[in-house]
Amino acid sequence: MSVDTSARRVITLIAGSGVVHLPGDPGFDSARTSWNLAVDQRPAAVAEPRTTRDVAAAVRSARRAGLRVAAQSTGHNAGPLAAQDLSDVMIVRTGALDGVSIDPERRVARVGGGSIWAPVVAAAGAHGLAALHGSSPDVGVAGYSLGGGLGWYARQLGMQANSLTAVVMVTTDGDLIRADQHENSDLFWALRGAGGNFGVVTALEFRLHPIDSTYAGWLVWDVARAIEVLERYEEWAAQAPDEVTTSFRILNVPPLPQIPEPLRGRSLVVIDGAVLGSDERGSEILRALRALRPEIDTFGRLPAPALARLHMDPVGPTPSVGSSAVLGQLGRAGIDAFVERAGVGPHSGLITAELRQLGGAVGRPAIDGGALSHLEGHYAFMSVGVAATPERTAASHAATHGLVDALRPWSTRQNYLGFAESRVPAGTAFDEDRLDLLRAVRAAYDPDDVMVANHRLD
Ligand SMILES: Cc1cc2nc3c(=O)[nH]c(=O)nc-3n(C[C@H](O)[C@H](O)[C@H](O)COP(=O)(O)OP(=O)(O)OC[C@H]3O[C@@H](n4cnc5c(N)ncnc54)[C@H](O)[C@@H]3O)c2cc1C
The missing domain is CATH 3.40.462.20 (Vanillyl-alcohol Oxidase; Chain A, domain 3)
Structure with missing residues (x-):
């Protein structure tokens, strides 16, 4: 779908202080380039929000222009996303939401939905703490954690998704919600494994471990x-x-x-x-x-x-x-x-x-x-x-x-x-019961089928 003039106006007016790039704009090609340079993703628009409010504005503007939304932090797993038709999709690139704060007393990290692992590992290490990061310093915390997360401590401490304590997300209506064991617990369950199918994550909180x-x-x-x-x-x-x-x-x-x-x-x-x-x-x-x-x-x-x-x-x-x-x-x-x-x-x-x-x-x-x-x-x-x-x-x-x-x-x-660097059927990742539950959570939080994840639930 090409973005017509009125949709273009809607997108650029509503997207807040972050930048939205449309095909033909000077910044479009660089904004759509993912970490994996072999992937050629061709969306209808790319938003680069700088704040949570920008994310909400970008999602709302995408919807008003009739576009769907895909969240992406670094593009390490851009392959399965780009294998889909993105001609009616706005990619919301969260890389600028890169804040990291550590609470050494509670042994909890709170990081932005676009943060990569290197600064998190360094900040936690300054307190003698470690996160369950993986092998790459510049993989995004969001994609890694929401997809499972296998790191060097995994056989002792499990996957990183199990260390998540809360996820903050902009819904497809542009609302900011929190998911944890008490609040939106169905969503919290679903996010830990099926990641980008529900909304744009703006922050994650997770347990750190006393390892120096x-x-x-x-x-x-x-x-x-x-x-x-x-x-x-x-x-x-x-x-x-x-x-x-x-x-x-x-x-x-x-x-x-x-x-x-x-x-x-x-x-x-x-x-x-x-x-x-x-x-x-x-x-x-x-x-x-x-x-x-x-x-x-x-x-x-x-x-x-x-x-x-x-x-x-x-x-x-x-x-x-x-x-x-x-x-x-x-x-x-x-x-x-x-x-x-x-x-x-x-x-x-x-x-x-x-x-x-x-x-x-x-x-x-x-x-x-x-x-x-x-x-x-x-x-x-x-x-x-x-x-x-x-x-x-x-x-x-x-x-x-x-x-x-x-x-x-x-x-x-x-x-x-x-x-998985290419598209795989969801039934090979989750058993039937889990898949039914995941689809029910998606229907509750994204009833209009707006989010386009790298690995979808169909
Ligand atoms: C060099 C390399 C090393 C790796 N090492 C490991 C490893 O040691 N252990 C391991 O388990 N995995 C590893 N991986 C796999 C990696 O965890 C996945 O590719 C992961 O999806 C990358 O997350 P990302 O956010 O960087 O990538 P992206 O491509 O930006 O995101 C992947 C998907 O995550 C979701 N997502 C990302 N950000 C958001 C957000 N803000 N809100 C909602 N959804 C979001 C979206 O569905 C998106 O399509 C590695 C991959 C590479 C390329």
């Missing part, structure tokens, strides 16, 4: 050792205590000059992660992995805020494609399938194929949890490829999707929406 340091680091082997290491890892991971959360990756390191020579252009096996415990306890837990004599071993005491960069995820806008699945135990056949398709060198376009260790608290339903409070299975798998040119994109797409297809026999059939 951990035993964390990397173990690295050449890819020639991949089968041997993954066999040992699978056995180890299934019995590891809850204090440890790790990831197993095959990394195809690009031959870039800024990468140190011993790693440049190589395919490597990397196990990284964190132990919530003393150095002695950490060493004891990692003994079976270290017995495989890694080429590099950086495990040691790290201040908790350093975990936000432990995984060395790309910071800043990046062109990438990815695929994901939740997997059960692989066994020898699954390990062979994984290694054969993942350890293919940097020329393949595949940068990483990763198994995030599940189990522990991640595998247990949380008391008072939301729509997604746990994940069953042994691994959350994801693979990522570069998408800098159309040729690279095609190669990476084939590599990442080929890998997920090859692993299909070990898939649990559940999708973790947090890792």
Whole structure:
């Protein structure tokens, strides 16, 4: 839908102090650019509110102009949103709502609906506290938390969605409401897992945890050792205590000059992660992995805020494609399938194929949890490829999707929406009962079907 002149007037007049960009405006192309540069999202309008009032004004103006609304903080998961028809959608980009405040007494953080993790981790760390952030410092707190949130403390402390204590949201009528265990508790339940389907979140409150340091680091082997290491890892991971959360990756390191020579252009096996415990306890837990004599071993005491960069995820806008699945135990056949398709060198376009260790608290339903409070299975798998040119994109797409297809026999059939970079049926993320409940909450809070989420409930 193109925005006609009268709608244009409505949008620009009502949108408050924030800016609204329409196609043809000088700022439109930069405003519609998401973190994932490989995604070309083409909405009818993009709003960049600076305050909660601006958000309400933007939503009202979108509705008056006959547009639907999609909330987006960074665009890390822009792929499934852009795969939908956005020609009648205003994207409300919440990045400027980036306030962070910490209450060290109550061990609670309150952050804006556009905040990223890096400043939150730093502010909490100044009080000896830690949030259940993930591997990337610039992922948005909103999308991550509302989609579940698997981080380095997950097997001990669960998913981040379970640490949320309140969510503040602008409804599709432009009203500001709070959802917590007492107020709008049905909405609070639904938001914790089905995120952007109900309104534009302007603030989140969540519990912090008294963690000032951990035993964390990397173990690295050449890819020639991949089968041997993954066999040992699978056995180890299934019995590891809850204090440890790790990831197993095959990394195809690009031959870039800024990468140190011993790693440049190589395919490597990397196990990284964190132990919530003393150095002695950490060493004891990692003994079976270290017995495989890694080429590099950086495990040691790290201040908790350093975990936000432990995984060395790309910071800043990046062109990438990815695929994901939740997997059960692989066994020898699954390990062979994984290694054969993942350890293919940097020329393949595949940068990483990763198994995030599940189990522990991640595998247990949380008391008072939301729509997604746990994940069953042994691994959350994801693979990522570069998408800098159309040729690279095609190669990476084939590599990442080929890998997920090859692993299909070990898939649990559940999708973790947090890792899903393309559209997946809602029925693969929530069972029928939950899906019915989620749809009922959506009908109550968004009866006119205004919100367009990355992962929808249909
Ligand atoms: C490099 C990288 C590392 C990652 N690491 C991890 C990890 O360690 N653990 C993990 O669990 N996940 C991880 N993820 C997945 C990540 O959590 C999801 O992609 C998440 O959706 C990103 O949230 P965002 O707000 O940054 O992205 P966006 O694309 O801005 O948002 C994604 C969706 O969340 C909803 N949303 C966002 N903001 C709002 C808002 N203000 N109000 C209402 N709805 C909103 C919308 O539906 C939106 O489409 C990673 C992803 C990448 C690309």
